[in-house]
Amino acid sequence: MRDGRRDSAEAPPSSGAPRRPAAERGFLSVGTKLGVAVVLVVTVASAVVFFRVSQRERDSLVESKRVAADMVADLFAASLGAPLDFGDKEAVEAELGHLVQNKDVSFVSVWQAGQDTPFAERVAGGPRPQGSTERAPERTRVHPTFVEVARNVAGGEGRPVGTTVIHFSLDRENAAYEVNRQRILWLCLLLALGTMTVLLLVSRVSVVGPIDALLSAVRRVERGQRGAEVRVFANDEIGRLARAFESMRTAIFDREERLAEANANLRELFDHMRQAIVVFDEQGTVTGTQSRQAAVIFGEGAASQQHARDLLYPGVGDWDPERRAFEEWLTLAFEVTPEGWDELLSLAPREVRLSGGAGERVLSLDFQPVVRDGAIHRVMLLATDVTEQFRLEREVHEQGERHARQLATLRRLVSGGGQLFVAFLGSARQRLERAKSLLAPGPTPLARLDDAFQTIHTLKGEAASFEMTEITGLLEGVESRLSSLREQARDAPSRQAELDGDLGSALDGVEKLLNESEELFIAASPSGRAALEQVTVRRSDLDALSAIAQKQGGELELISERLRACSVGEHVGPLIERAPAWAEAIGKRARLELEGRETRIPEALGRVLPGVVTHLVKNAIAHGIERPEQRRAGDKLEVGTVGIIATVASDRPRIEVWDDGRGVEKNPVLAQAVAKGDKLSVETANDGSFRVDGANTSDDALSGRGMGLAAVVRELEAVGYHLLVEAREPCGTRFILAPGNSQPPGARA
Structure with missing residues (x-):
């Protein structure tokens, strides 16, 4: 029945003259029809508007002039009443003179009652006008070039004593009319063009565009997408669309509905996967449905009907070993049985790198067989973009290598005592200053270039001995540049080469790296x-x-x-790395801060300071710093802080060890010390601080297994120091190692 409808639409009618097929008649697009109609209508409408508006503009100008002329004529006639009644010609002439000062007045005449000749008249700026200058009854008449106004002049008691005739020029109005007429013409043209443009755009968007889009949709339907029947018989774009659609209907209904639904479901599944999925046949040609990620990785439409090797190895010649290996593997992929696929898969490429405008892209590859009738019919490629993961791994690896090089450099510095590196810094700066002075911009003799080259080469060797690779790399670039300049100078007649500021910039970079290395050395040095x-x-x-x-x-x-004397940092600096491990061993978290590491201490105090401070730090961690859950409950940071502060008071060093823990209670210190039989004396200050001569409150390994502060006090007393304690619950504890003549503020026995 569907074919019958199509045949009836194309077959000529059974009676009457045969109808010529639509394809044989001339094609005239809808856009052309609308365009011609719009042009005709807008042209006629614009012409009518132009003439009507032009005439209205002239009438408006003339009417304004006529009203003004009537007012002037009435005033002038009133001013002539007395002079004309008494026959005072001089007064009349004076009034005429005043009137013609108006630039719009071209002629004026005054008549006495009963006279056939003018009593007085005046022509402004030209010959006397011909016609219409005789005495006339009271009226206002518009002529092409002037407005004629006639008014009766009344004397005393309203008695008529004469008549006046005034001509008002229309030159200005005619000129304004011409200008406005031109303006109106252009406005009408612009309006016409604008209207035509808008109408054509509307027709394009509303009519022609949809038709073209529908034609495009019909072509997509012919390629296999589902559509609907359109029956249009007009001999224009719509008619074309109808005939094209009818020619494709057979292809639409030849598609299996279940296959279309399966393809849609498969595409939806692929589009939601973060892998580029393509399928290729035995010839290696990519066919079938592809995932959305495939368009992102391989380019929009790039994977369609291409060979798989061109996707994975684009721009690579046939000689490339990886490409040839993949081609051999692809041949075997369709010869192996499904049971032997796993063994063959181990030979497939696992990773490829694609170069593009956005940089290198790293893909992880996986291949899965599509089995049909017991044989491998297709092979599915699943490519995952691991570029970001690869970049992060590479950065971590490079950062680890850089850190290892820095550690190796620091170990070298520590093993050499640091003096070698300090000497290198001094000599390197001297060599840099010399190189900068030799390589100033401008003409430079060959001898200076040779001298600078030797200086740079020596500096590079010294930097390489300390494994300073970045400085070595910069200096190698300077050497290469100097080699080129030396060759130029040798070939030049003047034995000179012209230098720019590039070498100076490179040397500035070397100096910056030297300064950074010095700061790193200072930070790593205990002193x-x-x-x-x-x-x-x-x-x-x-x-x-x-x-x-x-x-x-x-x-x-x-x-x-x-x-x-030695610095405090040399004695207690290593504790900074050990303190966190001590805290972690007893389920706590702590860090150690050192302030005043450069403070110098005498040799005697230096012998006991490491052991004393180590005990005080362990003591602060053991029963000063709380556990993480306790610190959270007290609105403190989970990581506790233990600090060492070294200062100088009265030319003698003063060491403080503090923590931000819960603080030490004085009474338990006294009670437990007496119970252990320790000799103990405590001097308490007004502000809560007390001096301790020996005590302990813990019996664990970290705090000293009961030996307590007694050992600390004994060591300090041997070198002329004593121990002060400031404890304020729950704000922490401060142990002060003070010289022997120091007392707590406000101390009492």
Whole structure:
């Protein structure tokens, strides 16, 4: 029945003259029809509007002039009443003179009652006008070039004494009319063009565009997408669309509905997967449904009807070993049985890298067989973009290598005592300054280039000995540039080369890296910035110098004591890394801060300081810092802080060890010390601080297994120091290592 309808639509009628097929008649698009109609209608409408508006504009100008002329004529006639009644010609002439000062007045005449000749008249700026100048009854008449106004002049008691005739020029109005007429013409043209444009756009958007879109939809239906029947017989775009659609209906209904639904479900599944999924046949040609990610990775439409090797190895020649290996594998993929697929899969490529405008893309590959009738019919490629993961892994690896190089450099510095590196920093800066002075921009002789090259080469070798790869790389670039400049200078008649500022910028970069290395060395050194001023001497020489200084005394003895002194950081710096591990061992979290690491301490205090501070830090962690859950309950950070502060008071160092834990209770300290039989004395200050001569409140390994503060106090007393404690629950505890003559503020016995 469907074919019958189509045949009846195309067959000529059974009676009457045969109807010529629509395809044989001339084609005239809907857009053309609408365009012609719009042009005709708008042209006629614009012409009518132009003439009507132009005439209305002239009438408006003339009417305004006529009203003004009537007013002027009435006033002038009133002013002539008395002069004309008494026959005062001079007064009449004066009034005429005043009137013609108006630029619009071209002619004026005054007549006395009963006279055939004008009593007075005046022509403004030209010859006397011809016609219409005789005495006339009271009226207003419009002529092409002027407006004629005639008014009776009344004397005393309203008696008529004469007549006046005034001509008002229309030159300005005619000129304005011409200008406005031109303006109206352009406005009408613009309006016409605008109207035509809008109408054509509307017709394009509302009629022609949808028709073209529908034609495109019909072509998609012919390619296999489902559509609907359209029956149109007009001999225009719609008629074309109808005939095209009718020619495709057979292809639409030849599609199996279940296959279309399966394809839709499969595409929906693929589009929601984050993998590029394509299927290729035995020839390696990509066919069938593809995932949305495939268009992202391989390009929009790039995977369609292409060979699989061109997707995975684009722009690679036939000689490439990876491409050839994939082609061989692809041949075997359709020869192997489904049972042997796993063994063959181990030979497939697992990763490829694609180069594009957005940079290199790394893909992880997987291949799955599509089995039909017991044989491999298709192979499905699943490509996952792992570019970001690969980039992160590479950055982590590079960062690890960089960190390892820095650690190796620090170990070298520590093993050498640091003096070698400090000496290198000094010599490197001197060589840099010399190189900068030799490589100033401008003409440079060959001898200076050779000198600069030798300086840079020496500096590069010294940097390489400390494994400073970044500095070495920059200096290698400077060497390469200098080599080129030296060749230019050798070939030049003047034996010179022209330098720019690039070399200076590179040397500035080297100087910046040197400064960063120095800061890294200072941060890693226990003595801080003081490490830059240290030198290595033999202890026997230092002992001999001390013996001589003690005999002579005075300033030499003070200098000897300073030489034997060490910084606080050298003695307690390693505790910064050990404290977190101590806290972790007992289920706590803590960190150690060191302030004043460059403070110098005498040799005697230096011998006992590591053990004393180590015990105090462990003591603070053991029963000063709370457990994480307790700190959270007290609105504290989970990680507790233990600090060491080194200062100088009265030319003697003062060491403080503090924590932000719960604080130490004085009474338990006293009670437990007495129970253990320790000799203990406590001096309590007004502000709550107390001086301890020996105590302990814990019996664990971390805090000293009961030996307590007694050992600490004994060690300090041996070098002339005592221990002060400031405890304020729950704000933490502060242990102060003060010289022997120090007392707590406001102390009492």
